[in-house]
Amino acid sequence: MSVRLLSAESTDLFVGSHDEPRQVLRVTVARGERDAPLEVRGDGVRLAGPVSVPADAEGVVEVPLAVSAPPGTTVPCLLTLGEEQLKVVVTAEEPGWTMFMVSHFHYDPVWWNTQAAYTSPWELLSGDATTRPLWERNAFALVEAHIDLALRDPDYRFVLAEVDYLKPFFDTHPERRADLRALMAQGRAELVGGTYNEPNTNLTGAETTIRNIVYGIGYQRDILGGDPRTAWQLDAFGHDPQFPGYLAAAGLTGSAWARGPFHQWGPISKNFKQAKNDAALMQFPSEFEWISPSGQGVLTHYMPAHYSAGWWMDSSPSLEAACEAVYDLYRSLKPVAATKNVLLPVGTDYTPPNKWITDVHRAWASRYVWPQFVCATPRDFLDAVRAERAAFSPQTRDMNPIYTGKDVSYIDTKQAQRAAEVAALDAERLSAFASVLGLGRYPHTALDKVWRQLAYGAHHDAITGSESDQVYIDLLTGWREAHDLAATARDNALDALTGQIALDGHSVVVTNTLPFARDGLVSVPLPEGRTVADLSGAPVPAVTENGTLTFVARDVPSMGWRSYRVVPGSSEPWQPAPPSETPLVTIANDRWQVTADPAQGGALVSIHDRAADREVLTGLGNELRLYDEYPRHPDMGEGPWHLVPSGRVVGSTEGRALGVTSETSPIGRRLTVTGQVGEITYEQTVTLLTGSDRIDFTTRVLDHTGADRLLRVRFPARVEGALPVSDVAGAVVGRGFALPDVDTAEHPWTLDNPANTWFGLSTTARVDLGEAGARALGVAEVVVPSLDDAPQARDLVVALARAGVTATTSSADGTRYGWLDVDSNLPDVRIVVGGPDTNPVAAELLERADDAYLEALKSGAGRVWVPAERALPEVWQPSADLRDLRALPALIVTDVADLVADLSDAVIEAVCPLGKEILEDRTVALLTYGLPGFAVDPSGALHLSLMRSCTGWPSGIWLDPPHRAAPDGSAFQLQHWTHEFSYSLVSGDGDWRALRLPAAAQEHITPL
Incomplete structure (x- = not known):
C-alpha cells in the first residue's frame, strides 16, 4: 500500500520567490509501503511542479500550488495520492502580507506591589512563582535584558515606553544611554508612549493629560534623544474622547492600545463566559483614524488579541510549536487588518525578551516567502500601513466604559486629584500675573513637582483605585504633596497680588480665577463683632458658624477681584425654621422649593422648579442606595476595578430618618438629614442659597463598617426623550443608559461611565x-x-x-x-x-x-x-x-x-412620513466634585457613585512589615472612615448649552 492520504487544508502560506510565490496546500499523510505521486486538479489551481510523497512520510506535507484564480475565490479541487482521492476546497490567497512582531514589556510602577519593589532586585523575592510569575523581572533588569539582547542579536528589535521606569533606570545607569541611542539610530529600538506613563485620562482633567504628554515627549526626546511618535497605551482602562486630539496637537502621529471598544479583553479572548474568538465581530479594522471631538486624530492600532497576545509562545516546547502558535495568531488577526500588515505585540507584564521571537523571525523566513513574520517596532508597522493606504476608517467612538469599578474605588484619591488639579491651575494663573507684575519669581520648581506628582498618580493602576493597601498609602503622599505645593504657590501669589490693592486694612478681597464673572460663597474667619459690607457701606447678608463668617459674593469679575469692607456688626448663625404644619419638611428660595419626608429616610419627595412651575423628580430624590457586591466577579474574577453588584440593594428610603431639620439664615435655607442605611450612618444637607439657580448637596458618611458595598445617590428625573450626557476633559458627549441594578453574575455590564465635572439628561x-x-x-x-x-x-x-x-x-x-x-x-x-x-x-x-x-x-x-x-x-x-x-x-x-x-x-x-418622536427640550444635571462614576438608567434616574468597599485582591495586600490597617483593623480599600461628598443639581429649559453647564461645573469645583 502506498502512503495514505488523511486530510488537506488550504493555507495562506507561500513558498517560492517574491516574483513567483506559490500558495501552500497542507496535506496530512500516513506512512505506507511505497512512494506515491500527488496530484491536484481544480479550476485555476494546479501543482507548481511534480510532487512525490515518500513512503515513510508521516504528518503534514506542504505542497506548492500555482493558483491563477482571483484572490478570495474558493475552488473545489480533487486531490489524488496514489490510489486515494480527497475533495478539498482551496481558497485563493493574496501574497504580500507581513506580521510585525513587536517585543515589549508592560510596566506598572504601582499596582499590587510598590514602586520600590518594581525597581528593586526581585531575586530577593520568592523564585517559586508564589510571589510573581517566574518570567517577571523588575524594571532595571528588564531594560538591560532587552538592550543586551539587541546588542547580541542583530535581528532583535524592541520598544521602551514609560518615563516612570526609564528615568529611574537611566538616572542610575547613565552609561547605557549610548547603547540605547545607537540602537535607536539603527532603527532597532524605539521609544514609544509619548506620555509620562499609561494614564487613565477619563479620570483626570484635561491639563493633567496635557502635562502627562509634555513630560513624556520631553524626556523621551530631549533627554534620551528619541523620536516618540506613537502613544503606547496598552493597559489603560478606557480613554478620554479628547485624548487623540491632544496626541495629535503634541505632534504624535499614532497610537496603539488594547482596551476600549470591546470590553477589557477584546473580541478574541474571554470577557464573560465563553470567549468569542472572532475578531470579525469588530465593526471596523484594527487600524483606523481615532478622532477627538476637536476633529484632530491619529492613526491607531487596536490590539484585538490584547497586548500579551504574542508572549505566550514563550512557553512553546519547540521552535516548530512557537512558529505554529504565531501563525495561529496571524490568522486570527488578519481578518480585521486594514492593510496587508498585522501587528503582534510580544510581551506582557514585566517580561524579558521572548525566547523564541528571533528564532521565529529567522526560521519562518527560511521556509516561507509570505507571510513574513519579522521582529519590528511600531514605527516599522505604522509606516508600512501608511505606505499601503492613504486614508482610514474614521472613528470617534467613545472608548468607554472599561472596568467600571475604577470610577469609584478608593474614591478619596479621585477627590484628592480634583483638589490638587484645581489648586494647580489657580496657582499657575495667579503666579503668572504676579510674575509679570514683578511681584516675585514664578514658582517653576514647585509647580513642576505638582504636575509630576499628578502625572504619576494618573497611572491606570493609581487613580483607578486598583492598587493594594500599601501602594494606596504611598500614593496618598503624592497627592497630598501636589495639593500642598500648589496651594502654597496659589496663596503666595494671591498675597502678592492683593497686596497691591489700595485698601484701608479693614477689607476682605474676594478673587475669581475663572474667565467669567460669577457669584459664590466665601468664608472668612473674623473676630466677634465684625461683619462685612460692600464698598457703598450696605450690609452684606452673612451667617456666622463656628467662628467663621460666610457670605455670598456677587458678580466677582473674571480673573479679577471684588472688595468688601469689614465693619462693626454681627451676623446671625443658622436658625431653626418654624415647625412644619405637616409631616413633611420644606425649604424654598426664589427658584426652588424642596420637600423632604422624614418617614422615608429624609429623601426628597419634591424638587419644584418655581420659575417653570414644574416638578423635577418622578420619585424619591437624594436617596442613598447601598448595593451588595461580590468580593470578585463570579465568572471573570478580578478585583476592585470591576463593579460587581449582586442585585441586592437597600435604600435609605426604606427606614425613617433619625432626624430632619430645617434652618434659615440671611444667605439661604437648608435641610439637614441624619439616618442609617445598611452599615452606614449618614448626614445629608440640602442648601438653597438666596439668588442661586442650583441646589447644593452634601452627603457625609459618618460611620461605615461594611465590606463589599457600593454607595450611590439617586435622583429619578425623567425628561421625555432626553439621553445621558456628560462632560469629559475638554468636550461634552452623549453617553448610553446604564443598568445599575443588575446581578453581574448574570449580566456583567452595568455601563456606568466616568464624567469629568457633570452629567445629566439632555441632548x-x-x-x-x-x-x-x-x-x-x-x-x-x-x-x-x-x-x-x-x-x-x-x-x-x-x-x-x-x-x-x-x-x-x-x-x-x-x-x-x-x-x-x-x-x-x-x-x-x-x-x-x-x-x-x-x-x-x-x-x-x-x-x-x-x-x-x-x-x-x-x-x-x-x-x-x-x-x-x-x-x-x-x-x-x-x-x-x-x-x-x-x-x-x-x-x-x-x-x-x-x-x-x-x-x-x-x-x-429630516423627514419622517409615519410615526412620532417625543423630545422634551429640558435638562436635569448633577455637578460633581471628584466623583466621576455615574449612571443614568432607562427610566431617567440619575445615579452618582459616592464610594465603595471591596475585599477583592489586591485589597488588604501589604508587602513590607509591619502590616498597616485602618484603626478598626480593616483594609484601607474598605474605606472605614468619615467621608464627605459634594454635588449640586441644576435644571432648566434647553440643552446643556443653554444652561452653560461647563461654566456652572467649573464654578462648582473652583472656589472663590
Missing part, C-alpha cells in the same frame, strides 16, 4: 422632524456601503463629534454595533449613508419598513428618519443586543455634505 444633537416631533442623538453607528467608503464619512463623524455625538463607522457588509457581549457600549441611533441603490443596509431597512419611507426618498428627501419598532428604554435591557436594524431608529442620508453643514447648530432636519 447633544437632535433630529427635527417637523410635525413628527424630535429625537435626541447620543451615540451613533454610521453605516457606509463598503469599507473602502469609510474615509469619505470623516467629515460627517467629525461634525457629529463636535456636536457631542460619538460615532462608530461601520460597513454594510460588516458586523452591526450594539451587542453587549462584544461592545463596551451601545448606540442609540444609526445613520445610514446612501440610499437603497448604494447601501445594502438602507435597502434592507426600507424593505422591512412601511413603503412611505421609500416613497419619501424617491420624492427627493435627502434625509429620511425611520423610527425603531420599540422605544429605546424597552430594548435597552441587561445584556442587550441591538444589532437588528429595527431595534434602533435610523437616519438614511443621501447627501453627506449637506448633512455636515446642517450639523453646525447641532440640529438636523
Whole structure:
C-alpha cells in the first residue's frame, strides 16, 4: 500500500520567490509501503511542479500550488495520492502580507506591589512563582535584558515606553544611554508612549493629560534623544474622547492600545463566559483614524488579541510549536487588518525578551516567502500601513466604559486629584500675573513637582483605585504633596497680588480665577463683632458658624477681584425654621422649593422648579442606595476595578430618618438629614442659597463598617426623550443608559461611565422632524456601503463629534454595533449613508419598513428618519443586543455634505412620513466634585457613585512589615472612615448649552 492520504487544508502560506510565490496546500499523510505521486486538479489551481510523497512520510506535507484564480475565490479541487482521492476546497490567497512582531514589556510602577519593589532586585523575592510569575523581572533588569539582547542579536528589535521606569533606570545607569541611542539610530529600538506613563485620562482633567504628554515627549526626546511618535497605551482602562486630539496637537502621529471598544479583553479572548474568538465581530479594522471631538486624530492600532497576545509562545516546547502558535495568531488577526500588515505585540507584564521571537523571525523566513513574520517596532508597522493606504476608517467612538469599578474605588484619591488639579491651575494663573507684575519669581520648581506628582498618580493602576493597601498609602503622599505645593504657590501669589490693592486694612478681597464673572460663597474667619459690607457701606447678608463668617459674593469679575469692607456688626448663625404644619419638611428660595419626608429616610419627595412651575423628580430624590457586591466577579474574577453588584440593594428610603431639620439664615435655607442605611450612618444637607439657580448637596458618611458595598445617590428625573450626557476633559458627549441594578453574575455590564465635572439628561444633537416631533442623538453607528467608503464619512463623524455625538463607522457588509457581549457600549441611533441603490443596509431597512419611507426618498428627501419598532428604554435591557436594524431608529442620508453643514447648530432636519418622536427640550444635571462614576438608567434616574468597599485582591495586600490597617483593623480599600461628598443639581429649559453647564461645573469645583 502506498502512503495514505488523511486530510488537506488550504493555507495562506507561500513558498517560492517574491516574483513567483506559490500558495501552500497542507496535506496530512500516513506512512505506507511505497512512494506515491500527488496530484491536484481544480479550476485555476494546479501543482507548481511534480510532487512525490515518500513512503515513510508521516504528518503534514506542504505542497506548492500555482493558483491563477482571483484572490478570495474558493475552488473545489480533487486531490489524488496514489490510489486515494480527497475533495478539498482551496481558497485563493493574496501574497504580500507581513506580521510585525513587536517585543515589549508592560510596566506598572504601582499596582499590587510598590514602586520600590518594581525597581528593586526581585531575586530577593520568592523564585517559586508564589510571589510573581517566574518570567517577571523588575524594571532595571528588564531594560538591560532587552538592550543586551539587541546588542547580541542583530535581528532583535524592541520598544521602551514609560518615563516612570526609564528615568529611574537611566538616572542610575547613565552609561547605557549610548547603547540605547545607537540602537535607536539603527532603527532597532524605539521609544514609544509619548506620555509620562499609561494614564487613565477619563479620570483626570484635561491639563493633567496635557502635562502627562509634555513630560513624556520631553524626556523621551530631549533627554534620551528619541523620536516618540506613537502613544503606547496598552493597559489603560478606557480613554478620554479628547485624548487623540491632544496626541495629535503634541505632534504624535499614532497610537496603539488594547482596551476600549470591546470590553477589557477584546473580541478574541474571554470577557464573560465563553470567549468569542472572532475578531470579525469588530465593526471596523484594527487600524483606523481615532478622532477627538476637536476633529484632530491619529492613526491607531487596536490590539484585538490584547497586548500579551504574542508572549505566550514563550512557553512553546519547540521552535516548530512557537512558529505554529504565531501563525495561529496571524490568522486570527488578519481578518480585521486594514492593510496587508498585522501587528503582534510580544510581551506582557514585566517580561524579558521572548525566547523564541528571533528564532521565529529567522526560521519562518527560511521556509516561507509570505507571510513574513519579522521582529519590528511600531514605527516599522505604522509606516508600512501608511505606505499601503492613504486614508482610514474614521472613528470617534467613545472608548468607554472599561472596568467600571475604577470610577469609584478608593474614591478619596479621585477627590484628592480634583483638589490638587484645581489648586494647580489657580496657582499657575495667579503666579503668572504676579510674575509679570514683578511681584516675585514664578514658582517653576514647585509647580513642576505638582504636575509630576499628578502625572504619576494618573497611572491606570493609581487613580483607578486598583492598587493594594500599601501602594494606596504611598500614593496618598503624592497627592497630598501636589495639593500642598500648589496651594502654597496659589496663596503666595494671591498675597502678592492683593497686596497691591489700595485698601484701608479693614477689607476682605474676594478673587475669581475663572474667565467669567460669577457669584459664590466665601468664608472668612473674623473676630466677634465684625461683619462685612460692600464698598457703598450696605450690609452684606452673612451667617456666622463656628467662628467663621460666610457670605455670598456677587458678580466677582473674571480673573479679577471684588472688595468688601469689614465693619462693626454681627451676623446671625443658622436658625431653626418654624415647625412644619405637616409631616413633611420644606425649604424654598426664589427658584426652588424642596420637600423632604422624614418617614422615608429624609429623601426628597419634591424638587419644584418655581420659575417653570414644574416638578423635577418622578420619585424619591437624594436617596442613598447601598448595593451588595461580590468580593470578585463570579465568572471573570478580578478585583476592585470591576463593579460587581449582586442585585441586592437597600435604600435609605426604606427606614425613617433619625432626624430632619430645617434652618434659615440671611444667605439661604437648608435641610439637614441624619439616618442609617445598611452599615452606614449618614448626614445629608440640602442648601438653597438666596439668588442661586442650583441646589447644593452634601452627603457625609459618618460611620461605615461594611465590606463589599457600593454607595450611590439617586435622583429619578425623567425628561421625555432626553439621553445621558456628560462632560469629559475638554468636550461634552452623549453617553448610553446604564443598568445599575443588575446581578453581574448574570449580566456583567452595568455601563456606568466616568464624567469629568457633570452629567445629566439632555441632548447633544437632535433630529427635527417637523410635525413628527424630535429625537435626541447620543451615540451613533454610521453605516457606509463598503469599507473602502469609510474615509469619505470623516467629515460627517467629525461634525457629529463636535456636536457631542460619538460615532462608530461601520460597513454594510460588516458586523452591526450594539451587542453587549462584544461592545463596551451601545448606540442609540444609526445613520445610514446612501440610499437603497448604494447601501445594502438602507435597502434592507426600507424593505422591512412601511413603503412611505421609500416613497419619501424617491420624492427627493435627502434625509429620511425611520423610527425603531420599540422605544429605546424597552430594548435597552441587561445584556442587550441591538444589532437588528429595527431595534434602533435610523437616519438614511443621501447627501453627506449637506448633512455636515446642517450639523453646525447641532440640529438636523429630516423627514419622517409615519410615526412620532417625543423630545422634551429640558435638562436635569448633577455637578460633581471628584466623583466621576455615574449612571443614568432607562427610566431617567440619575445615579452618582459616592464610594465603595471591596475585599477583592489586591485589597488588604501589604508587602513590607509591619502590616498597616485602618484603626478598626480593616483594609484601607474598605474605606472605614468619615467621608464627605459634594454635588449640586441644576435644571432648566434647553440643552446643556443653554444652561452653560461647563461654566456652572467649573464654578462648582473652583472656589472663590
